[in-house]
Every structure is written in structure tokens, then in C-alpha cells.
Amino acid sequence: MFVYEKKLQYPVNIKNPNPRLAKIIMSQFGGADSELAASVRYLSQRYTMPLPELKATLTDIGTEELSHLEMVGAIIYQLTKGLSEKEIKAAGIDDYFVDHTLGIYPSSAAGVPFTAAYLQSKGDAITDLHEDLAAEQKARTTYDNILRFCDDPDVKDAIRFLRQREVVHYQRFGENLRILTDKLDENNFYAFNPEFDKKCFKNQMKKNK
Amino acid sequence: MTERDILMKQLSSYQFLVHDLKLYLDTHPNDKATIEKVNEYTAKLVPLRDKYEKLYGPLTTFDAEKNRWSWVNAPWPWENEEVD
Numbered sequence: 530m531f532v533y534e535k536k537l538q539y540p541v542n543i544k545n546p547n548p549r550l551a552k553i554i555m556s557q558f559g560g561a562d563s564e565l566a567a568s569v570r571y572l573s574q575r576y577t578m579p580l581p582e583l584k585a586t587l588t589d590i591g592t593e594e595l596s597h598l599e600m601v602g603a604i605i606y607q608l609t610k611g612l613s614e615k616e617i618k619a620a621g622i623d624d625y626f627v628d629h630t631l632g633i634y635p636s637s638a639a640g641v642p643f644t645a646a647y648l649q650s651k652g653d654a655i656t657d658l659h660e661d662l663a664a665e666q667k668a669r670t671t672y673d674n675i676l677r678f679c680d681d682p683d684v685k686d687a688i689r690f691l692r693q694r695e696v697v698h699y700q701r702f703g704e705n706l707r708i709l710t711d712k713l714d715e716n717n718f719y720a721f722n723p724e725f726d727k728k729c730f731k732n733q734m735k736k737n738k
Numbered sequence: 739m740t741e742r743d744i745l746m747k748q749l750s751s752y753q754f755l756v757h758d759l760k761l762y763l764d765t766h767p768n769d770k771a772t773i774e775k776v777n778e779y780t781a782k783l784v785p786l787r788d789k790y791e792k793l794y795g796p797l798t799t800f801d802a803e804k805n806r807w808s809w810v811n812a813p814w815p816w817e818n819e820e821v822d
Contacts, residue, residue: 535797537815538754540747544818585764593757603816697758704765 538596539690543607543683548620551608552638558601559635559643562667568594570648574657577724582708590698597691602633653722658706669695745790752783
């Protein structure tokens with residue numbers, strides 16, 4: 530069960546609208562490596578995870594990603610609030626405006642709508658954890674790219690916080706992978722699927738002997 | 739920053755500390771030093787949360803039983819009040 534808390538994880542207080550910047554940040558709301566993709570990925574993968582540490586980590590990080598999605602939405606909202614038609618055209622977001630006005634819609638910077646095809650839930654803990662490690666690095670690179678085009682200190686502050694969380698999550702997923710492989714047959718981690726072939730865990734292998 | 743922003747920042751700082759340490763505990767559930775830190779920061783967080791809700795309205799819909807209007811009407815987190 531999820532309960533909404535009426536606050537942001539980290540404050541977003543932007544004084545100056547900047548629709549061009551909002552457009553590139555949109556990729557972290559509904560692009561391939563977005564907070565939305567991260568959240569759906571982790572909260573879907575967790576059901577069949579074979580160890581309690583993995584279930585806990587995916588639940589807690591998947592939930593934190595929802596807080597990040599909310600922060601990114603707040604950034605885009607504040608960067609595009611109260612714009613005139615003239616400003617919208619001058620900033621080159623008239624192509625977004627025609628479909629969504631100033632509503633917040635999950636798509637990439639280039640306008641591609643969000644799709645579950647961006648993510649995978651493979652039913653194999655080793656495979657899924659590698660996807661999760663990659664996802665955190667891809668999101669980190671996206672934030673690095675956003676920072677290249679961002680000179681507003683109000684926006685930078687929030688984006689840097691989000692970037693840092695990708696690094697911490699990467700660390701946690703790395704520990705998850707180690708915890709998992711420590712419990713598997715070290716001669717060949719890939720001989721079995723730890724979510725499907727139960728006998729691949731060391732304690733199970735002993736029992737079978 | 740308004741008084742409300744300052745209190746929110748204090749509350750969020752402790753909440754974030756506790757959250758980040760709990761993520762660590764997901765992979766190190768028996769780490770005593772971390773558990774002690776979580777308890778220490780949670781003890782600081784709880785009164786700040788109570789103070790915030792008393793002054794500025796409920797943070798969850800469950801806390802809003804006696805103050806439905808405040809849940810609806812108090813500013814939503816994505817609004818920047820300094821600009822409005």
C-alpha cells in the first residue's frame with residue numbers, strides 16, 4: 530500500500546520560468562531513462578525476487594523514484610508556469626503546447642510518449658539487477674547532460690540532488706548483486722535462473738546431496 | 739525563505755537522513771551503528787513533523803481526519819509560494 534505525503538523529498542523553488550530548459554528536463558519525467566521508468570521497473574521486478582534484501586531494496590528505491598518523479602514534475606511545472614503564447618512560440622515549445630497546453634505529460638524531450646517498452650522485468654534476478662545498475666547510470670548521465678544546459682541555480686540545486694541519488698541507488702543495487710551471487714554456485718552463476726530454478730542456492734544444493 | 743520553508747527543510751533533512759540509512763539497512767539489516775543512527779534521527783524527526791502538521795496542516799490524508807479543509811486547501815508541494 531502507498532500513502533501520499535504532501536511534501537517534496539527535496540524542495541523545488543524556481544523563480545524564473547525557462548520553457549526551453551523544461552523541455553529537456555521532460556526526458557526525466559517520461560523518457561527512456563526517466564524516474565517513471567525507474568519506478569515502474571523496480572516495483573514490477575520486486576514480486577519474484579528470491580531474497581528478502583532484494584525485495585526490500587526494490588520496494589524502497591521504487592518508492593523513492595515516485596518522489597523523484599514528483600520533483601521533476603514540479604520543476605517542469607514551475608519552469609513553464611504563466612507563459613504567454615508569444616513566449617511559448619519563442620522558446621520552441623509550441624509543438625508540445627498544441628497537444629498538452631501547459632499540462633505535464635510523460636514524454637521525452639523530443640516528444641516521444643512514455644512506454645513500458647523502455648523497461649524490462651525479466652524474471653531472473655541476475656538479469657534484472659544488471660538492468661537496474663544500468664538504469665541508474667543512464668539516469669545519472671541524463672542528469673549530467675541536463676546540467677550542461679542549466680545555469681539557473683534554483684534548478685541546478687534540485688537536479689544535483691536527483692543526480693546524487695542515482696549514484697547511491699547504484700551502490701545499493703551493487704550490494705544486492707553481491708548478496709545474491711554469494712548465495713549461488715560460484716563455479717557458474719549463470720547456469721541457473723535464481724528466480725525459477727530454486728535448487729541453485731547453496732543451502733538447497735547441500736540438501737539435494 | 740518563509741518560516742514554513744525553514745521548518746519544512748529541517749523536517750525534510752532528518753527524514754532524508756533516516757530514509758537513506760534505511761536503504762542501507764535493506765542490504766545490511768544487522769548493522770548496529772546504523773540502527774542507532776536511525777533511532778537518533780527518528781527521535782528528532784517526530785517532534786518536527788508534529789510541529790509542522792500543527793502549524794501548517796496535515797502531511798498525509800490519515801492525519802487529516804480532523805482537518806479535511808486544510809488537507810485540500812493548504813498549498814500543494816509543487817507550488818512555489820514565493821512566486822505566486
